[in-house]
Amino acid sequence: MPRLLFFLLSTVIASSNFGPQGRADAPVDATVYGVTYVEVMPSSRAAATAALKQFRDASRKQEGCLRLDVFEQIGRPAHFAIIESWRDQQAFDARDAVQKKLLDTLQPIRVSDYDQRPYKPLTVGSAAPAANSQAISVVAHADFVAAPQAPALLKRLAEASRREEGNVRFDVLQHMMRANHFTVVETWQNQKALDAHAAAAHTKQHRDELHSITGSPLDERVYKAVE
Numbered sequence: 001m002p003r004l005l006f007f008l009l010s011t012v013i014a015s016s017n018f019g020p021q022g023r024a025d026a027p028v029d030a031t032v033y034g035v036t037y038v039e040v041m042p043s044s045r046a047a048a049t050a051a052l053k054q055f056r057d058a059s060r061k062q063e064g065c066l067r068l069d070v071f072e073q074i075g076r077p078a079h080f081a082i083i084e085s086w087r088d089q090q091a092f093d094a095r096d097a098v099q100k101k102l103l104d105t106l107q108p109i110r111v112s113d114y115d116q117r118p119y120k121p122l123t124v125g126s127a128a129p130a131a132n133s134q135a136i137s138v139v140a141h142a143d144f145v146a147a148p149q150a151p152a153l154l155k156r157l158a159e160a161s162r163r164e165e166g167n168v169r170f171d172v173l174q175h176m177m178r179a180n181h182f183t184v185v186e187t188w189q190n191q192k193a194l195d196a197h198a199a200a201a202h203t204k205q206h207r208d209e210l211h212s213i214t215g216s217p218l219d220e221r222v223y224k225a226v227e
């Protein structure tokens with residue numbers, strides 16, 4: 001009897017790992033992303049840049065850090081963005097000590113709050129090759145109202161964009177707590193590649209489709225990586 005009971009329990013547990021059609025459920029991607037906007041006084045730009053670079057370098061040495069990049073907005077000095085990805089929530093939380101040092105440095109020179117937003121991956125490309133010094137990055141935020149088709153549209157845009165010449169990165173992230181909010185992170189080898197992407201037929205088509213369901217204007221900012 002104990003053997004029979006063990007067999008039945010094992011069968012139930014094994015079956016629970018499969019979906020309704022008997023297929024194994026896809027593994028859940030536990031990667032945690034952070035998108036942070038930082039604005040400091042123009043006179044403190046150099047101090048902020050140094051602090052952000054120290055934070056970047058220290059974070060990259062932390063266990064579980066997959067990637068962390070710091071950008072400065074083109075045409076708006078002293079406006080920065082941090083895009084980071086971590087293995088899981090535990091790794092993300094473990095870098096709080098490193099982040100606290102950055103926050104302490106920024107506190108007396110900041111113009112606005114440290115605007116950090118938590119995300120999960122919607123569609124992320126393969127590891128990107130190293131960008132050159134001419135690379136241009138774009139961080140765009142969009143939210144949609146009652147638009148269940150938005151994720152599929154964004155995925156199609158990402159897939160088509162990754163095939164374009166000069167694309168380095170094209171990731172779409174979904175807000176952890178507001179499922180209708182997304183951030184698109186893209187990097188192009190140079191301005192010419194970005195301009196060609198903006199004029200591409202598929203880009204215009206997807207933008208038109210997305211524009212009809214957005215809850216607010218697309219917040220798109222262009223950056224250069226902080227070296």
